[in-house]
Amino acid sequence: MxxxxxxxxxxxxxxxxxxxxxxxxxxxxxxxxxxxxxxxxxxxxxxxxxxxxxxxxxxxxxxxxxxxxxxxxxxxxxxxxxxxxxxxxxxxxxxxxxxxxxxxxxxxxxxxxxxxxxxxxxxxxxxxxxxxxxxxxxxxxxxxxxxxxxxxxxxxxxxRHNFVFLEGAKAALQADAAFADGWYASPPTRGLRAFGRVYAGWGLSQTFYRLEADRTHMGYASLEDFLVGFWEGLFYERDANNLLAMLWTWQNxxxxxxxxxxxxxxxxxxxxxxxxxxxxxxxxxxxxxxxxxxxxxxxxxxxxxxxxxxxxxxxxxxxxxxxxxxxxxxxxxxxxxx
Incomplete structure (x- = not known):
């Protein structure tokens, strides 16, 4: 339902x-x-x-x-x-x-x-x-x-600065050979994980990381735990073409x-x-x-x-x-x- x-x-x-x-x-x-x-x-x-x-x-x-x-x-x-x-x-x-x-x-x-x-x-x-x-x-x-x-x-x-950031995330996703110019037979998971890692440096501030808030406020055991569990996890289940369609909407x-x-x-x-x-x-x-x-x-x-x-x-x-x-x-x- x-x-x-x-x-x-x-x-x-x-x-x-x-x-x-x-x-x-x-x-x-x-x-x-x-x-x-x-x-x-x-x-x-x-x-x-x-x-x-x-x-x-x-x-x-x-x-x-x-x-x-x-x-x-x-x-x-x-x-x-x-x-x-x-x-x-x-x-x-x-x-x-x-x-x-x-x-x-x-x-x-x-x-x-x-x-x-x-x-x-x-x-x-x-x-x-x-x-x-x-x-x-x-x-x-x-x-x-x-x-x-x-x-x-x-x-x-x-x-323009925002546009450039999004270009980096887009390039990381499309670099996965499994992406196949958007005609993927199965999800380009490496590209989706890379997409999340690019986002990780932008979505939260330098001070957030300096304070280790991923550990103290969000409960992750380490920085790597956070990068995988939060950032890769945020995008891993999303459809790649959907992400790119909305990214175009954002950039324009x-x-x-x-x-x-x-x-x-x-x-x-x-x-x-x-x-x-x-x-x-x-x-x-x-x-x-x-x-x-x-x-x-x-x-x-x-x-x-x-x-x-x-x-x-x-x-x-x-x-x-x-x-x-x-x-x-x-x-x-x-x-x-x-």
Whole structure:
């Protein structure tokens, strides 16, 4: 049995001018939509994550309380539940899966929210990492619909430095001979393990490793135990083509890359009228606070609030740093109260 639902989108023409045929958007909801349909929150998934890996931020007594809000968690295209290389039939399977942008993802999510649920106004959109990228897209694409946003540990477009990091991870995965240009007969496990090891130097900060927090806070017996158990384990069970599809989405993330803004990044940010708290982590190696400071300066109702932490990118999820989660939860609660 599955714990999620599927919204059938039909044939969707993507920004890349290819058609995602019989497109499927997997989602899960938490809580009940009220009669006024004004208590809805959209909380998109992150790179490689699925809806269950968003649940650590949802629960009674939390800001994202299903007793009060109707929380929709849409699964990103490419994550193995929504339309992905791993579940799309030939000829568009595997490495032939079309390139999907964050804009394409949010356009599909908008259809779910408006067509299926009849929601015209969202109380909040929030998300971590690539979920933050989608959050920015929601607010820029549908400014009259989104009242508040809190993107955490993410940005409105992929920086050049971030792009380069992802190139390294991608190259490690594709170097496995078993990858076979994406037509692998069995999972390229060496490449997937190497992918995780590249990530290990970026997902957490230098201070995290200096403090040996993998041992003292996460319970691993040694650094090697951590590299295998956490980082290789994080990606070992993921489908390689799915990872590469979402990686392309990440590298090409940009809220101004559409017919409305035509590359004018400042104008795309200026179109975001939602009350916003931008929450980078002070030690995030993917999304440094400087990027969010540039964004906040161009947004009319944005506040930059840097999370002071040594957890790096993983300060935001998935539930790894309880102290940082409390700060995030308090910020969400504050934002929803106004």
């Amino acid at each position: 599955t714990d999620h639902q599927i919204y059938a989108l039909g044939d969707v023409v993507l920004q890349c001018r290819k058609t995602l045929r019989d497109a499927r958007l997997a989602y899960k909801t938490y809580g009940t939509l009220n009669a006024a349909r004004d208590n809805a929150i959209v909380y998109p998934t992150w790179y490689s994550g699925q809806h269950t890996e968003n649940e650590w931020l949802i629960g009674p007594g939390r800001a994202l309380d299903p007793d009060r809000y109707f929380i929709i968690v849409p699964n990103m295209f490419g994550n193995g539940l929504s339309s992905s290389p791993s579940n799309t039939p030939p000829p568009w399977n595997g490495p032939r899966f079309p390139h999907v942008t964050a804009h394409d993802n949010v356009r599909a999510q908008h259809r779910l929210v408006t067509e299926h649920f009849g929601i015209e106004r969202l109380a909040l959109v929030t998300g971590w990492s690539m979920g933050a990228l989608q959050t920015y897209h929601w607010a820029s694409m549908y400014p009259d619909m989104v009242a508040r946003i809190l993107p955490f540990q993410g940005s409105a477009r992929c920086s 993330g940009d809220i101004s890359a559409n017919d409305t803004f035509r590359g004018d990044f400042k104008a795309a940010l200026g179109a975001i009228t939602a009350k916003a708290i931008l929450m980078p982590a002070s030690t995030d190696l993917y999304f440094p606070p400087e990027d969010n400071a540039i964004e906040a300066a161009a947004m009319p109702n944005a506040q930059l609030r840097v999370l002071d932490t040594w957890w790096g990118h993983f300060a935001g999820g998935p539930g790894t740093s309880p102290d940082d989660i409390r700060v995030l939860d308090d910020a969400l609660r504050e934002l929803l109260a106004h």
